[in-house]
Structures are given as structure tokens and as C-alpha cells.
Amino acid sequence: MKKLMMVAAFIAGSVSLTAQADVLAQKNISLAQANALATSAIQACMAKNYQVTVTVVDRAGIIKAVQRTDNAGPHTVKASEMKAYTSLSTKNASGKVMEAAQSNAGAQNMRDVPGFLLLAGGLPLKLGDEVIGAIGIGGAPGGHLDEACAQQAIDSLKL
Template identity: 55%
Template sequence: MNTPIRTALALALIGASALAQAQSGAVLSERNVSLALANQIASATVAACSASGYAVTATVVDRAGNVRAVQRADNAGPHTLEASRLKAYTSASARNTTLAMMEASQKNPAAANLKDIPGYLLLGGGVPVRAGNDVIGAVGVGGAPGGHLDEQCAMAALEQVKAALQ
């Protein structure tokens, strides 16, 4: 084979390899919370709050903020449905607890406008669901007498399911 043909073949192989590598990065694989796990988290959250005497609603969203599971305790107020959803959405979106975000917005003028993002609710009770380093969803809780208590219920539930998050 002469040199120009070898060169052309080599360049074609290099080009095909580069194209294959570029295309392989075009499709992402993402970890996400399953329906079964979302139901476990919601149930464990409501149970944790009920054990402390709080009637709450727990909403679990996937990594994109879409609702996967909702459980509302007997006697939980009607406002708790939307509050828990918004807290879960905010936490999943920011990949942070809503309590930490609320505190940051109160102390840091640069973060004060977080409250103006449509769909954000900066009250304690939204907690990211992490599998390793990946945020795969979030749980939002509404109805305890304080966002810090809502967050405690969510954290207790996540502790119960931590084996499934490895």
C-alpha cells in the first residue's frame, strides 16, 4: 500500500474514533430515586414525625423535581401538601437542604434573591436524597411546628433507608 493511501486510512480511523468518542458523550446516564424507595422515604418520614406528635405531609421528588411519592398523615393541614412539594423541589433543584438555603438567604445579601426563584420555598424541611455523591431526589416535609423539626423527620427517614442508598 502506498503512503498516501496509508495516510488517508489512518486519518479516517482517527476521525472515526474521535466521532465515536464525541457521540458517546451525547447520552447521559443518571441515577434517580425509584418509586419503591420514594414510597419508603415518604412513609418513614411521616412515621418519624408521627412518633414526635407531628401530623405532616412528606413528598419525595426525583432528581429533576418531579413528584414520585406523597404521604399525608391523618390530621395534617391542607397547606402541608404544597409546602412539602415545594420544599422537596427546592432541595432537589439546589442539591442542598432548604434550611441551609433559608439561613444563607437571611445572612448573605447575595443569596437574598433565592426566595424569588419560581417554585422555591426557603423554609426548613427539604433534604436532598443522596446515593453516594449523586443527588437522586429530595424529600420535603411540611406540618411540624418548625422547619428544623420537619428536617429532623426527613433526616431520620433517610437514616432508615441508608442501606438502599449505597
Template identity: 45%
Template sequence: MGRKISGMKKILTALLTVSAISLAAAQTTPTPIKLATTATVSTASLSLSAASRIATLAVNNCAQLGYNVTATVVDRSGVTLAVARAENAGPHTLGASLGKAFTSASARNLTSNIAKGLEANPGLADIPGYLVLAGGAPINVGGAVVGAVGVGGAPSGLTDEKCGTDAVETVLGK
């Protein structure tokens, strides 16, 4: 019987020790980090109507110069909103215009500017979906990028870019 009591004393002592440690830890637990109080964020979006007009006007701008192009307009996340393609535009122009628009929306910059910095940062060309060629331009409204336009098919990416930026200026009145 003496052994049973001795063993129980050990167990009881161990339980009391664990309880005391737990109580001490509970009293010294740091305050949890407060997270942001809002669970949502509001952002400006480019309307489908504006995106469609920009795409169509960019194709028409290049057509006036004698070039058959495709124009793609994406939202701020790079998701396609509108596409316009000249009847005689090459099949490669669809992917090129999307790649330029996606790159511009993602980087929030003209793709011609990104291309200028490619030598210093060649890894940019390896980002999935990026096409680092002139012809993509961000669409800004109220100081925020709400989308981008990409144009492909003119002999020069700078001509593609001009067709797109002129369309944005005309539609958004900038």
C-alpha cells in the first residue's frame, strides 16, 4: 500500500507541476496580433463598354495607317475584357495582343518601357504570360490602373502602342 501512495504522490506532483506551468504560460501569453479590420477592398474597374470601344478603336487606328492588327483589353488583373481583330490580321496577333496587355496590366507600365529594361533584368521575359515587346499600355483612371490594352500586328511595337494609347485617350477623354 505504501508503494501505491508513493506512486500516486508522484503522479499528483507531476500534474500539479504541469498545471502550474500552464497557468504561468497563460498569464504571460503575448497579445494576439490585430489584423486589418476590413475584410474587403474596393477597386475601380474598367467597364465592358469602355473596353470594347478601346479595342475596336485601336484596331481602327492601325487600319487607318494600313495595318491589320488585333487589340485586347484586359482588366487590372490581366483577365480579358474585350478583343477586336481586323479581318486580315495574322493569327499570331491574337496571342501577341493578349500577352502585351497582360504584361502591361501586371507591371502597371508600358511594355516598351519594360523592354528597355530587359537587359538589366532578363528574368522578366521568363514570367509566364509575359510578352516583353512594345505595344502594351496600362489604362489609368483617377490615378489607378484599371486595365491595359495590348495591340499586335503593326510592323513596329511602337506603332501598336500608339494605336492603343490613342484609343484610350479618345474613349476616356484624356
């Protein structure tokens, strides 16, 4: 019995050491960064009289910040979230994902992925080569204009 207890203790200790070796250290966008990015994007769009919603998600696709101008349509809230999620999931601009789905028969089913919106306006947020979140904007009179506001915000904050 004593031998069995010692073997069990050894195995438990080995599993514990193995689990510690597998812990990941990952970078993520902070709440302060997400709010600053959303504010900057809102300002960029409002300067052009676009009524939009901006959503920033973290590296897991969880919403960190949402800002909506006073006159943005209600559909822009979900659209901005889905554009950010699409961009994060694919680690690419949502407009490029849309183009790939339109031009590549093998990628056309991406439109059926739950939570995806294949329209321009979502951009990944990168720290070096690592994607730490994404921004999505909905409401400008064209996805390319949403994307331009998002890029302007990213550039201004040097993310």
C-alpha cells in the first residue's frame, strides 16, 4: 500500500510539472487600448459625418469596447462586432476575406460561418506578428470607408 501511495504521489507530481510547462504567455489588447482605439475610430468617422458603431474585440473574440454615435443605425452594432470577429478569426481584413470568398469557390462557404460578416470594415490588431484583437466598424456609406476609419485609428495609436 505504501508503494502504491508513493507511485501515485510521483505521478501526480509529474503531471503538475508537465502542466506548468504548458502554460501560455499571450499578449492581448487592454481595456484602455480598446477604449482609446474605439474613441479614435469614432472621431475619424465623425470627421467625415459617418454615423457608425465601433467594436473592439480581444484575442479571444470577446468584446472589449463598443461605441456608437448618436445617430448610427441599430444594425451597425452587430455589423461592427461581426466584422471585428471575422477579422480576428481569419487574422486578415474582413474586406479581403470577402474578396477571397467571392473569387475562390473553395472559400465561398465562409459566409456561412456563424459570426462572420463578409464586408469590409474589420481589421486585425497586431503587436509584431501576433494578433492581439480586432476592430470592426459599421455604418459608413461603404465598407471601404469603415475600414479607412479603422486604419486611421490604428495608425494614430500606433498599435
